[in-house]
Amino acid sequence: MSQTDTDRYLPTPRTTPTRARHRVAYDRDLVHAILDEGWLCHLAFVRDGLPAVLPTLYARVGERLYLHGSTGARPVREAAAAPGGMPVCLTVTHVDGLVLARSAFHHSVNYRSVVVHGTARPVTDAAERARAFDAVVDQVVPGRSADCRPGDVKELAATALLAVDLAEVSAKVRAGGPIEEPDDLDLPHWSGVLPVRTQYGAPVAADEGRRVPLPAYLAAYAGR
Amino acid sequence: MSQTDTDRYLPTPRTTPTRARHRVAYDRDLVHAILDEGWLCHLAFVRDGLPAVLPTLYARVGERLYLHGSTGARPVREAAAAPGGMPVCLTVTHVDGLVLARSAFHHSVNYRSVVVHGTARPVTDAAERARAFDAVVDQVVPGRSADCRPGDVKELAATALLAVDLAEVSAKVRAGGPIEEPDDLDLPHWSGVLPVRTQYGAPVAADEGRRVPLPAYLAAYAGR
Numbered sequence: 316m317s318q319t320d321t322d323r324y325l326p327t328p329r330t331t332p333t334r335a336r337h338r339v340a341y342d343r344d345l346v347h348a349i350l351d352e353g354w355l356c357h358l359a360f361v362r363d364g365l366p367a368v369l370p371t372l373y374a375r376v377g378e379r380l381y382l383h384g385s386t387g388a389r390p391v392r393e394a395a396a397a398p399g400g401m402p403v404c405l406t407v408t409h410v411d412g413l414v415l416a417r418s419a420f421h422h423s424v425n426y427r428s429v430v431v432h433g434t435a436r437p438v439t440d441a442a443e444r445a446r447a448f449d450a451v452v453d454q455v456v457p458g459r460s461a462d463c464r465p466g467d468v469k470e471l472a473a474t475a476l477l478a479v480d481l482a483e484v485s486a487k488v489r490a491g492g493p494i495e496e497p498d499d500l501d502l503p504h505w506s507g508v509l510p511v512r513t514q515y516g517a518p519v520a521a522d523e524g525r526r527v528p529l530p531a532y533l534a535a536y537a538g539r
Numbered sequence: 540m541s542q543t544d545t546d547r548y549l550p551t552p553r554t555t556p557t558r559a560r561h562r563v564a565y566d567r568d569l570v571h572a573i574l575d576e577g578w579l580c581h582l583a584f585v586r587d588g589l590p591a592v593l594p595t596l597y598a599r600v601g602e603r604l605y606l607h608g609s610t611g612a613r614p615v616r617e618a619a620a621a622p623g624g625m626p627v628c629l630t631v632t633h634v635d636g637l638v639l640a641r642s643a644f645h646h647s648v649n650y651r652s653v654v655v656h657g658t659a660r661p662v663t664d665a666a667e668r669a670r671a672f673d674a675v676v677d678q679v680v681p682g683r684s685a686d687c688r689p690g691d692v693k694e695l696a697a698t699a700l701l702a703v704d705l706a707e708v709s710a711k712v713r714a715g716g717p718i719e720e721p722d723d724l725d726l727p728h729w730s731g732v733l734p735v736r737t738q739y740g741a742p743v744a745a746d747e748g749r750r751v752p753l754p755a756y757l758a759a760y761a762g763r
Contacts, residue, residue: 357583361589365585502748524724
């Protein structure tokens with residue numbers, strides 16, 4: 316592959332937008348950064364010819380995403396039953412701001428999103444399953460997998476992990492202030508951006524069991 | 540309809556989960572509250588037999604959702620082209636906390652989500668289109684549609700609005716602290732909940748054009 320190929324995902328018809336093309340990117344580093352900042356995706360699949368979408372935890376390990384589910388959950392059962400895996404599309408979205416223009420039309424949202432098209436396959440190798448399980452825990456709270464009891468045989472058996480390779484992938488980013496029509500600039504309406512972010516509050520210890528001091532990897536979250 | 544029917548959406552096979560049934564609810568008030576707190580959904584549809592999912596702005600007006608898009612965007616064009624409308628599934632998810640148990644297996648997320656199955660149809664009636672356009676603006680920032688320039692004929696023509704009726708709908712809620720195995724309660728791992736919420740920052744006025752004092756409906760957001 317050329318340097319260009321390794322730095323970017325290759326666009327396909329599905330990852331080429333029909334509009335707002337200037338907002339779409341295929342840079343691997345950007346895609347990874349957006350994925351690494353999150354841990355919740357919306358996973359879409361087709362069931363009986365109809366669409367379905369569910370919030371799902373994920374982890375990125377290199378060029379592979381692991382999706383977490385119960386072995387009893389519908390998409391997991393479908394993926395396990397489908398020969399060659401189940402076609403999926405998943406999206407990770409971070410909202411950064413509400414964009415208020417003087418015109419209703421130019422109202423917008425600042426966001427960074429990644430859309431992945433691919434095939435979900437159950438992870439069956441025991442070693443990969445254990446790594447994927449840890450990766451999902453660490454995606455949500457980095458460092459946590461080393462500070463909890465690992466899954467036992469029964470728990471691991473009840474946990475489904477699906478793998479989706481990152482191949483057909485695009486990012487979409489909207490940033491900056493509102494677009495305004497020149498004629499609107501003197502209108503008496505406030506114009507600008509209302510920043511939005513995900514905020515973590517002070518950790519709330521469970522009532523039951525042994526009290527353990529807050530570990531450093533959690534203390535860093537409070538008010539972040 | 541009986542009182543029960545009006546208070547609840549009727550479960551269907553698609554809105555009946557295969558697991559964690561205790562977390563699912565069909566109460567209309569709960570569904571409305573979850574939808575009204577948000578303005579971004581993830582919209583899934585089927586294209587050439589394959590799933591796709593995109594972040595999309597919405598508004599709820601009674602028992603109808605309006606989805607906002609450009610007339611050039613793919614799902615909008617598909618919906619307009621499909622006789623009888625386009626089958627869609629959409630999900631609204633609010634994350635309330637990260638749930639850290641002493642065991643990796645019982646790690647979880649507190650959330651409130653709504654899943655809607657239905658058919659998206661383009662809104663064509665001019666009066667309904669204008670109302671829906673305002674509703675989407677007001678869903679994101681309540682009160683804003685009255686404090687900006689309304690769309691002109693050209694802008695309205697470039698804005699696609701899809702309607703999805705709320706009929707096949709379910710909510711899912713996970714709240715509270717971690718589940719622990721009795722044998723884990725004495726393990727030396729911190730256990731509890733890390734609250735998560737959406738935080739709005741101080742509004743940032745645009746550089747260009749007339750400076751207008753921050754309206755009351757925006758001042759209320761800062762730090763919220």
